[in-house]
Amino acid sequence: MNSGTTELAxxxxxxxxSEGDSCVEIAAAEQAVHVRDSKDVSRPAFAVGRESWEPFVRFASER
Incomplete structure (x- = not known):
């Protein structure tokens, strides 16, 4: 899902x-949270449904 990701914050x-290495960027939209590679923003982003984002972040923060 890459449609319309250029106008996202x-x-x-x-x-x-601050070196910009090995990072991802996110942009929260009404229906989804978009994720992209901060080193190469020309590559397609992907989107995760908002209902799935919170459990993912909770899981990742426990690691």
Missing amino acids: WFKSSYSG
Whole structure:
């Protein structure tokens, strides 16, 4: 799902380094959370349904 991702407000985690290496950016939209590679924003982003995003973040933060 890459449709319309250029007008989204993208941001990186506050835990990301300033060098821009090995990071992803996210943009929250009404229906989904979009994810892309911050090193190469020309590559397609993908989207995760909002109902799936919170359990994913909770799982990842427990690691």
